[in-house]
Amino acid sequence: xxxxxxxxxxxxxxxxxxxxxxxxxxxxxxxxxxxxxxxxxxxxxxxxxxxxxxxxxxxxxxxxxxxxxxxxxxxxxxxxxxxxxxxxxxxxxxxxxxxxxxxx
Amino acid sequence: xxxxxxxxxxxxxxxxxxxxxxxxxxxxxxxxxxxxxxxxxxxxxxxxxxxxxxxxxxxxxxxxxxxxxxxxxxxxxxxxxxxxxxxxxxxxxxxxxxxxxxxxxxxxxxxxxxxxxxxxxxxxxxxxxxxxxxxxxxxxxxxxxxxxxxxxxxxxxxxxxxxxxxxxxxxxxxxxxxxxxxxxxxxxxxxxxxxxxxxxxxxxxxxxxxxxxxxxxxxxxxxxxxxxxxxxxxxxxxxxxxxxxxxxxxxxxxxxxxxxxxxxxxxxxxxxxxxxxxxxxxxxxxxxxxxxxxxxxxxx
Numbered sequence: 001x002x003x004x005x006x007x008x009x010x011x012x013x014x015x016x017x018x019x020x021x022x023x024x025x026x027x028x029x030x031x032x033x034x035x036x037x038x039x040x041x042x043x044x045x046x047x048x049x050x051x052x053x054x055x056x057x058x059x060x061x062x063x064x065x066x067x068x069x070x071x072x073x074x075x076x077x078x079x080x081x082x083x084x085x086x087x088x089x090x091x092x093x094x095x096x097x098x099x100x101x102x103x104x
Numbered sequence: 105x106x107x108x109x110x111x112x113x114x115x116x117x118x119x120x121x122x123x124x125x126x127x128x129x130x131x132x133x134x135x136x137x138x139x140x141x142x143x144x145x146x147x148x149x150x151x152x153x154x155x156x157x158x159x160x161x162x163x164x165x166x167x168x169x170x171x172x173x174x175x176x177x178x179x180x181x182x183x184x185x186x187x188x189x190x191x192x193x194x195x196x197x198x199x200x201x202x203x204x205x206x207x208x209x210x211x212x213x214x215x216x217x218x219x220x221x222x223x224x225x226x227x228x229x230x231x232x233x234x235x236x237x238x239x240x241x242x243x244x245x246x247x248x249x250x251x252x253x254x255x256x257x258x259x260x261x262x263x264x265x266x267x268x269x270x271x272x273x274x275x276x277x278x279x280x281x282x283x284x285x286x287x288x289x290x291x292x293x294x295x296x297x298x299x300x301x302x303x304x305x306x307x308x309x310x311x312x313x314x315x316x317x318x319x320x321x322x323x324x325x326x327x328x329x330x331x332x333x334x335x336x337x338x339x340x341x342x343x344x345x346x347x348x349x350x351x352x353x354x355x356x357x358x359x360x361x362x363x364x365x366x367x368x369x370x371x372x373x374x375x376x377x378x379x380x381x382x383x384x385x386x387x388x389x390x391x392x393x394x395x396x397x398x399x400x401x402x403x404x
Contacts, residue, residue, distance in 0.1 A: 001149075001152040001153060001154055019138070019139070019140035021121075021138075021139045021140070021157065021158075024119055024156070024179055024181040024182055025154060025155070025156040025160075025181075025182045025183075026181030026182055027181075029181065031139075031156060031157065033139055033140060033157055035140055048144075048154045048155075049154060050153065050154050077157070079144065079154040079155060079156055079157065080154060081154060
């Protein structure tokens, strides 16, 4: 297992208060928990992943998410079992939508 | 009950959270120890394995057709729904609370291969505590209903737990047994049981077989709405019987008769023929309603 921590600049999230969870820690999948943080223009991410050595890929995928979504003021915790970048991108968007009360 | 596939929401394919959301009255579920305030398993972390925030089980209260109920749902996609220390403690805690608060029922959405071997004795102790807690809840008059239809079925210690519940509702896709097919093949050899033969696995452990044998009270479609209506219907006619020696003796006698009648058989087909099913080879292809009709027409 590898633990990775990142912090990205991101526009403040529009709304959202109650924590949201999506995904399952199953093969090729991951779970994402979004909670409210204390820095309005930063998105902090902590990842625990079973696949070692993919730090740069995580940085690219998460950086792209933080740049294209207003995710500032959130803390994101991820438990990963080898999800592909495409799955991670979809789950991040889904989790943010649920955090903002959007559902699926 | 045969619904168009398009409007069905498969229980088998749904996550534990989706099952709970569709099973209970809309918006009524209140989760105890939700992911945001609970901790992943420290045992898995020590083994360098990522955990799940809810440790693979969801527990809480809600309503079913207006009645207050408790619900427990195992997530089969996380470590095969296996029971670890925190996972087990959440289940035991809710069952003990049920014995005190006396909801109309506890719905136990089982989807598990049994003990989480990574947690060794902690997992084994958790399973035994769950068994005791199920019996204590029932002794307090609270029915505990097992719903089995997930990809992991109910095996190992959770197979025993399922049988300790007041009743089991199962789908054709659901499976119920003690040792899993792969375990039997590993221990006793492929001549004893071929776990790659999926049709055989279902003829021996699957929902139709369990229903025909009388192990499960109800056979339902692989559909979240069907589990909901099945559980609602079952609870409306169920009163938890008072524990009695006479009842235990009768159960023991039935099991002994069953062992004497079927112990030498190798396949569900033989058992169904002995039960009096006219065309046992057709059973795997029957839809739910036709299978229920076959069961109801059997000699008692």
